[in-house]
Amino acid sequence: MQTSFTPEQLRDPGLAAANEVLRTCVHCGFCTATCPTFVLKGDELDSPRGRIYLIKDMLEEGGPPGALVVRHIDRCLSCLSCMTTCPSGVHYMHLVDYARGVIETRHTRPWHDRLLRRLLAALLPYPARFRTALRAARLARPFAPLLPRSGVLASRMRAMLALAPERLPAADGGMAGKVWRPEGTRRFRVALLAGCAQRVLDPEINAATIRLLTRMGGEVVVPDGSGCCGALAHHLGRHGQTLAEVRANVAAWTREMAGEGLDGIVVNASGCGAMVKDYGFLMRLEPEADSAAKVAALAMDVSEALLRFGYAPSRPPAGITVAYHAACGLQHGQKITEEPKLLLAKAGFRVAMPAEAHLCCGSAGSYNMLQPEIADSLRERKLGNLRDCAADVVATGNIGCLTQLAGHGLPVLHTVMLLDWMAGGPRPAALEAAAVPEPEGEARAHELAAEAAGQLGG
């Protein structure tokens, strides 16, 4: 596509990179069809191609973008479905992330919007603060009916209160600096991105991941100094905070790589995985460019790690049908589509795929708090398609999707919980809660089989 930047403008390396992306777009419009917001809104401006155009104009003109334009960019979920569809290889993610940064510096949002964004950026990446905030939200929930019936602010507050879980699981007691030893001889050594919000909302996901990996002969370490991947701040357009968070992780993992060495950096939240894999690009202009690229090359989703290091179940099949909900960070962000399904099948589950699997469930990081209406419509659509699978349980690879979809009558859990169960771990609590029947008479058989397998393996 034609662009008209001056040579001065193009001296800015960020803009130059954005220009490269714009030039790859041939304006064919294929991407519109698979974009969740276009499907819902039926407006070119809420489609990838429309946003690319709006961003092009905003960057060419160079001034502050108007509120009407910002609204359409804000509505983008960053689900990256458009990148899967685009035949031309347009790197929409780099373009929209750059645009968000520009909007953050040039556009003045209404006070409540600014406040909310600052709050999200200051809370979510920090487990202790986030935990306190969730408690407060839970306490505040009874007051939700007092909120005005309409208005952006009220609907956002309502969305936040609704997302706060009834009951917070016990804290994981801190993970930084810990090492989990392998069962038997050490076959590999990986760092785990302990994550931020996930640790508070569902610490069992990390626990299951560690059980799985150590059982397979892996040593798992969460190096001191590693923390939030930075995606949250990044998608809010907060460049400084993003770089600081990325830098801390790169330093922590690089130390580990230089020390005892790493065979991989395992990430079990799909959006975070996509982010870490992009560290090389994000840090390309920083002094840490090289080490960031090396870190990015080592990053792998937990499903990739399990296949690479040889996941094997030890229990007989549970006779359960699992609807696999592809998280966008996996299917579009990391192009991981088959691995989780392969693993689930390997573990003896029947796997069902919902219709419109490519469409986002509306979670999208902090999106469901910022754009509750679109997020709700997408959740309803997703839940409908998942229900049509008539499965016993829904598995997905991302904490965001879990919070977004849970609590609507379908048991939803992280894929690793099911895989861990079949490899000898505990039966996931979500199955109990949803009264998914334990295969008859097999419960004890499982235990025995597991013990036998354990003895043989040991």
Place this chain on the structure above:
Amino acid sequence: MDVEPPLHEDVLARRGAIVAGLCRLLPEDAVISDRARLRPYETDGMASERQVPLAVALPSTTGEVVAVMRFLHREGVPVVPRGAGTSLSGGALPRADAVVLGMMRMHRILEVDYADRFARVQAGVTNLAITEAVQKGGFFYAPDPSSQLACMIGGNVAMNAGGAHCLRYGVTTNNLLGLTVVTAEGDVVEIGGRHVDAAGYDWLGLLTGSEGQLAVVTEVTVRILHAAEGARAMLVAFKANEVAGACVAAIIAAGIIPVALEFMDRPAIAACEAFAHAGYPLDAEALLIVEVEGSAAEQDALLARISGICARFEPVSLRVSASAEESAAIWKGRKGAFGAVGRISPDYLCMDGTIPTGRLAEVLARIGEMSGRYGLKVANIFHAGDGNLHPLILFDANDADSQRRAEEFGAEILRLCVEVGGCLTGEHGVGVEKRPLMGVQFNPTELAQQRRIKEAFDPGWLLNPSKVFPAADAAA
């Protein structure tokens, strides 16, 4: 490019009142009138042409279309209907004095009837969504333009869209049963129905391919077909474009009609492989994708006959797809071809002409010669079986000279198509792209006759006025 038909200055002067009128008829988010947000609507799949419209209206129902059309007719405002905006001939290119009527919100499937084999859908349903809606019953909608994922049925009707499988099943006009249209004055007219043929004139045939110049399509009833038992694709690679061209002619001359017979040359193969990872042979100069369908035995028999013919042309390789996934990847590459070319060039002009298949080898050689003369690369992707050519001329829109050369190159290709006994458009329509060349195809009497048809429907030239007719022949 041609001179634009004159703008309605009075309309431009009354812009505020016209926008206010639209806002009274439609919900708040269905009218766009600020310049920044009108810009993304200034172009379609042919991004080299741009014009910011007066406003955009996004109706959700036939009723809203009627209200908007009545109002705009009363105000004398031109209307440019738009589906997904994937036109490659500028069919949805706005005018400064026109309201773009975006049909994207009309995306409901209204009725599916397997017994009578039809589906009735709103104009903004995508081509692929029709097949998706009926495939659980074992049916499909046959015309499959490459953009079928995104393009909308209303636009397919307007352009009489084709596709790879039209070799066997015909183009849009052969697969339609009925239309609901709104006239320039804002009246609803039902054409055809759920049955083949209709009493009186063949209105359906007339409206199909009328490029939004006779009426606005709001609902479409299509014929759905029972899907074949199975299908298999075969990839045959050749040493030279001309050899592949001759092979196509030989297959057709032998009386074999595969369901699809597609051609790609080396640059196209490379771009599509990078996108679809379909295992296209990267060392070939030219590639044919041949698809056959039927029972396994029928497929085997046809593939054997076609392979026999191909063998006479010393193919570099020949591979039959072994699985449904492999076939899907092969078609994903072919259907994404135009976009995929964006990987090797910032911009392209997509040509769309038709030639007698017997002249394929010769035409390919001449396009190659022109490419040298204009100093521009070209990627060739054709529906070879139909003789429908899509040479993609690669250029850089940030370089004005290369754009000018690309346009001249394109015009010369289309003139060549007419010269060898073919036609200016295969399936993309005339739009603005081929408007200046209409005089090459038609004599003044023929053009005048077409103009009278346009004026019978739309005496005020308000419906998509700057398309199809050369400027001199357009609005009087």
